Amino acid sequence: MASPSDLAVSEMDFDTLPERSWVDKIKDTARKKPLGAVSACAVMVMILLAVLANVITYYDPVQNAFDSMHVAPGAAHWFGTDQFGRDIFTRIVFGARTALFVGFSASILGSTAGLILGVGSAYFGGRVDLIFQRFMDIFISFPLIIMALSVVSIFGTGTQNVILAITIPLIPRCARVVRSSALAIREIPYVDAARALGFAHVRIIFRHMIPNVMAPYLIMLTSFLGQAILLEASLSYLGLGVQEPTPAWGLMLQGGAEEYAESAPWIPVFPGLAITAAVFAFNLFGDAVRDTLDPRLRSE
Amino acid sequence: MRNTRMKTLFVLAAVFALALWSSAPAEAAPKKGGTLKFVVGSKIPSYDGHIESTFGMIHPIRPFYSLLIRVNPDNPASPTDFVCDVCEGGIPQPTEGHTKYTFKIRGDITFHSGQKLTSADVKATYDKIISPPKGIESNRKAFFSMVKSVTAPDPKTLVFKLKYPTGAFVPALALPYNFIYSKADLDKHGYKWHQKNVNGTGAFRFVQHQPGAFVEGKRYDKYHHKGKPHLDGYRAISAPKMAIRLQAIRGDRAAIEFRGFPPKARDDLKKALGDKLTVQESDWNCNLMVTPNHKRKPFDDARVRRALTLAIDRWAGSKYLSRIAIVKTVGGVVFPKHPLAATKEELVKIAGYWPDINKSRAEAKRLLKEAGYPNGFEFTLHNRGVDQPYKVVGTWVIDQWRKIGLKVKQWVQPSGPFYATLRKKKNFDVSIDFNCQSVINPLVDVSKFISDDRAGNQYGQYQDRQLDKWFEEMNREPDVKKQRAIMRKYEKRALDEMAHQFVTLWWYKINPHRSYVKGWKIAPSHYLNQHLDNVWIDK
Numbered sequence: 001m002a003s004p005s006d007l008a009v010s011e012m013d014f015d016t017l018p019e020r021s022w023v024d025k026i027k028d029t030a031r032k033k034p035l036g037a038v039s040a041c042a043v044m045v046m047i048l049l050a051v052l053a054n055v056i057t058y059y060d061p062v063q064n065a066f067d068s069m070h071v072a073p074g075a076a077h078w079f080g081t082d083q084f085g086r087d088i089f090t091r092i093v094f095g096a097r098t099a100l101f102v103g104f105s106a107s108i109l110g111s112t113a114g115l116i117l118g119v120g121s122a123y124f125g126g127r128v129d130l131i132f133q134r135f136m137d138i139f140i141s142f143p144l145i146i147m148a149l150s151v152v153s154i155f156g157t158g159t160q161n162v163i164l165a166i167t168i169p170l171i172p173r174c175a176r177v178v179r180s181s182a183l184a185i186r187e188i189p190y191v192d193a194a195r196a197l198g199f200a201h202v203r204i205i206f207r208h209m210i211p212n213v214m215a216p217y218l219i220m221l222t223s224f225l226g227q228a229i230l231l232e233a234s235l236s237y238l239g240l241g242v243q244e245p246t247p248a249w250g251l252m253l254q255g256g257a258e259e260y261a262e263s264a265p266w267i268p269v270f271p272g273l274a275i276t277a278a279v280f281a282f283n284l285f286g287d288a289v290r291d292t293l294d295p296r297l298r299s300e
Numbered sequence: 301m302r303n304t305r306m307k308t309l310f311v312l313a314a315v316f317a318l319a320l321w322s323s324a325p326a327e328a329a330p331k332k333g334g335t336l337k338f339v340v341g342s343k344i345p346s347y348d349g350h351i352e353s354t355f356g357m358i359h360p361i362r363p364f365y366s367l368l369i370r371v372n373p374d375n376p377a378s379p380t381d382f383v384c385d386v387c388e389g390g391i392p393q394p395t396e397g398h399t400k401y402t403f404k405i406r407g408d409i410t411f412h413s414g415q416k417l418t419s420a421d422v423k424a425t426y427d428k429i430i431s432p433p434k435g436i437e438s439n440r441k442a443f444f445s446m447v448k449s450v451t452a453p454d455p456k457t458l459v460f461k462l463k464y465p466t467g468a469f470v471p472a473l474a475l476p477y478n479f480i481y482s483k484a485d486l487d488k489h490g491y492k493w494h495q496k497n498v499n500g501t502g503a504f505r506f507v508q509h510q511p512g513a514f515v516e517g518k519r520y521d522k523y524h525h526k527g528k529p530h531l532d533g534y535r536a537i538s539a540p541k542m543a544i545r546l547q548a549i550r551g552d553r554a555a556i557e558f559r560g561f562p563p564k565a566r567d568d569l570k571k572a573l574g575d576k577l578t579v580q581e582s583d584w585n586c587n588l589m590v591t592p593n594h595k596r597k598p599f600d601d602a603r604v605r606r607a608l609t610l611a612i613d614r615w616a617g618s619k620y621l622s623r624i625a626i627v628k629t630v631g632g633v634v635f636p637k638h639p640l641a642a643t644k645e646e647l648v649k650i651a652g653y654w655p656d657i658n659k660s661r662a663e664a665k666r667l668l669k670e671a672g673y674p675n676g677f678e679f680t681l682h683n684r685g686v687d688q689p690y691k692v693v694g695t696w697v698i699d700q701w702r703k704i705g706l707k708v709k710q711w712v713q714p715s716g717p718f719y720a721t722l723r724k725k726k727n728f729d730v731s732i733d734f735n736c737q738s739v740i741n742p743l744v745d746v747s748k749f750i751s752d753d754r755a756g757n758q759y760g761q762y763q764d765r766q767l768d769k770w771f772e773e774m775n776r777e778p779d780v781k782k783q784r785a786i787m788r789k790y791e792k793r794a795l796d797e798m799a800h801q802f803v804t805l806w807w808y809k810i811n812p813h814r815s816y817v818k819g820w821k822i823a824p825s826h827y828l829n830q831h832l833d834n835v836w837i838d839k
Binding site: 062063064066069083084156157158239243244245246255258259260262263 | 541542543562564565567568616619620623624685687691692694695696698699702709710711712713714
């Protein structure tokens with residue numbers, strides 16, 4: 001049996017352990033999850049491209065330059081030019097802004113709304129939970145793209161409506177996952193204690209329950225990013241997303257895939273690659289976040 | 301005096317026809333047999349030509365019907381060359397001060413149902429088109445506003461009496477939508493029966509329609525034009541996506557698409573098929589317009605509207621856009637090269653057509669400044685969700701407007717909601733619009749610019765009684781020179797002084813087709829020359 005003095009010593013030892021720097025932590029994580037590290041780098045590059053688009057390229061992404069129509073990839077135009085003479089590399093760089101803006105906005109809004117609704121449903125339980133979950137069942141039964149198409153056909157096209165169209169189908173998916181964690185949290189005595197102290201429902205949900213379901217929330221959020229980018233590209237490809245002349249990857253693909261796949265293949269190929277790379281990176285990044293935050297996977 | 305006028309008109313028309321006809325290929329003796337397969341990029345809303353306006357109906361359904369008169373199939377490029385279809389002889393000369401037209405109807409025509417065609421059928425048809433009963437639609441009623449009465453004094457005679465003499469009447473008769481219906485069908489089944497049923501006197505009989513897939517027709521052996529049709533039948537295959545239509549021609553699953561492809565598609569097909577492909581090209585009686593909403597600020601200000609048109613470099617646009625879109629010709633309100641159309645010398649005097657674009661844009665900026673927008677403003681361009689040429693031209697004009705400091709977003713809608721916005725909601729700033737006609741009939745075609753309480757297809761929501769007055773004058777003026785002079789004033793006011801709405805570029809029709817398709821000659825409209833009785837397969 002350890003004496004009090006022994007315990008004091010061990011506590012002292014713990015305090016004197018050297019603190020690992022964040023660089024070491026990143027290195028350690030990168031060693032354990034190389035794919036996650038690569039995807040995180042890709043995501044960072046994409047964010048940098050979006051933020052520094054004006055610095056990275058000097059071409060105007062929307063200005064027509066008819067003297068340079070259909071120029072093949074080369075030194076002047078790395079990815080060639082499109083049918084309006086616009087530099088494709090420039091439009092891809094600026095298109096990252098659209099993809100990330102729509103992707104992050106829709107994911108954050110969808111996940112957050114799902115978080116609140118899911119926790120609220122679990123907290124109130126009973127009939128509220130039952131009715132709410134049936135509604136979630138209805139929404140989840142539709143594939144993401146079908147749901148997004150329906151929303152766009154009701155509200156119309158444009159960036160804001162595309163964000164809305166992607167956000168709505170994401171909400172029930174997040175709510176369902178978060179609810180299952182919240183149901184467990186609800187049974188923990190501190191929630192009863194908070195109730196006994198007379199705290200309002202809103203306070204209990206926001207102060208005591210939501211912080212404890214952040215792990216599934218973050219996992220869902222990161223996994224939604226790739227899906228949201230893909231949905232935005234799909235809607236734009238179908239002519240229901242953002243519109244010309246806004247640079248957007250799906251829109252670039254739509255404008256070039258049919259007519260120029262044969263004679264100027266660079267027009268559809270590079271936006272296609274950009275979409276693939278972005279979705280791949282965000283999916284891997286989401287997986288890495290899940291592996292890191294999920295206690296079961298972490299222990300393994 | 302009248303003779304001199306007629307000679308002038310004749311010479312102008314001949315020159316015009318010759319200019320357009322240049323691309324038509326030479327023909328050998330027709331061969332009998334074979335089935336023509338062609339692709340159609342639009343759906344069939346109904347079979348009734350009197351209420352529809354889409355090529356989606358015309359291309360598969362027109363071969364089942366005849367018209368009173370039609371554009372000469374051997375010279376479809378001409379705006380003045382019409383020939384009899386169910387009438388006999390030539391187009392009758394008007395009498396009673398150019399207000400009475402007496403047609404002789406052939407006595408050897410039978411409907412596919414076996415019933416004989418008489419002038420009573422033609423009268424019943426035109427009664428339905430010109431003065432339908434309440435609740436019955438007729439899309440081209442306005443084209444016949446000059447008609448006072450239609451009578452059939454005997455089974456072989458049909459008489460049109462006009463309220464006033466006008467050159468717009470005969471071209472209106474040749475509209476490809478004026479399908480001749482049987483009076484017995486109309487009496488027995490009602491005026492809506494033809495929306496879902498077919499009984500005509502055309503070169504082909506209706507066999508079947510598989511919605512979303514194809515329409516099939518087979519040769520009508522009792523067809524009234526001797527020796528025709530040459531084909532055993534045809535199949536009109538529905539293919540809404542352009543890539544599929546292209547691949548169908550490339551893979552020889554279809555021989556032709558009658559609407560037209562963009563230049564790049566033509567080049568790809570030509571490269572792949574070489575001399576197995578023939579390309580016919582023509583100016584197109586369609587133009588893409590920009591229509592500001594006069595009920596919205598600042599588009600209620602003529603200076604702002606003028607600035608919008610002054611910013612557009614049509615001459616450069618023609619050069620470059622013709623490489624990527626089905627637009628090409630710079631023109632005013634009248635189909636280019638028509639005797640009533642503005643010459644280049646006349647065009648360059650109109651705002652937006654000036655040869656010096658820098659001067660034009662400087663003037664546009666000055667006007668914006670004068671109107672209280674020295675730094676430009678933001679607005680939304682409403683457009684139709686169809687690539688060719690709507691979205692291409694929309695993207696181009698947005699770029700043109702950027703050059704005078706305007707920030708423009710594009711709002712694209714599918715065809716249905718697009719029309720609903722133009723016609724009912726009217727909640728747009730500026731919209732892309734189009735003026736697409738079949739038979740070249742400028743006196744009627746330019747009705748797009750008159751007041752919205754008189755023109756059903758003017759979406760700018762303005763009234764201009766001066767334009768209405770000139771429109772009436774033109775239509776009642778028998779002297780071509782005077783018509784032309786009024787047209788110039790009309791054009792200048794509509795496009796320049798008031799800039800109510802403005803033409804961007806006229807369309808350009810490109811029809812690549814399998815070389816074994818013979819006899820079909822391109823017309824300046826995708827609605828014309830689609831009876832298919834002169835088409836044959838050289839295979």
